[in-house]
Structures are given as structure tokens and as C-alpha cells.
Amino acid sequence: MLRHEFQPGRLLGGAVLTLAGLIYLGDAGDAWETPWFVVIPLVVGGLCLAGVVGLVTRGIRARRRTPPSPGPRGYR
Template identity: 55%
Template sequence: MWRHEFQPGRFISGLVLITAGVLYAGDATGEWHMPWLVAVPLVIGGLAIAAVAGLVARTVRSGRRDGDDAVG
């Protein structure tokens, strides 16, 4: 049984920020060079996608609740 609802917006934003952190860590250790122009669109685009996913999930959940009230 799930302990909480799955929240795709938070999941996506977490993945994006972890990816940005790993990229910066690799740049800081000298493993590779990552220009800041890569990280900024990654984070902004990822957060935008997470916002859309969160809004879609919220809409689906509220639609499901409205349908359950009409039946019961």
C-alpha cells in the first residue's frame, strides 16, 4: 500500500536538480567542463516540465474525486 500519493511534478523536479548537481560536481572535480549555458536551460526547462506534470496530475485527481462524489 502506498504511504502517500505519487507526485510526478516533485519527482521530475528532483531528477532535474540532481542531474544539474551531478553535472556541476563533475565540473568542479575537473572530470569535464560544463558551461553554465547548459545548466540554466536544463533547470528552467525541467522545472517547467515538472510544473506541467504537476498541474496535469492535479487536474486528473480532482476530476476523479468529482466523479466519485457523483456516484456515491
């Protein structure tokens, strides 16, 4: 199996959608009653947060990959 980079934004997005699925599963199994408007902010907020985490992760990784710029020429 090929190794890949850890992507925390995708992990967070998957966790939020799994939680939304579990909420609907509990509602369908009559374990509890979930109003229709509860899951929409959860999914939208979770996906927005996952996007922000993904962008921050991308910025950090891009910053680590760029070599440091050389100082001004002429100084020794």
C-alpha cells in the first residue's frame, strides 16, 4: 500500500458527515427525535471548518517546502 500525506481537513469533513449520518440513523431507528433543521448547520459548519483546516494545512506545508531565500548579495 502506498503511503500518503495526512490530511486533517478531509478527516474532519468525514467525521462531521459521519456524525450527521449517525444523527439521522438514530432518528430513523426511533432512538430519538431530530428536528430537520439541526443537521443542516452541523454539516455546513463542519464542511466550512474542514475547508479552513485544509487551507491552513496547505499553507503550512507550502511554507515548509520552499527553501529559505538567500540574503542580500554583497554581505559576507
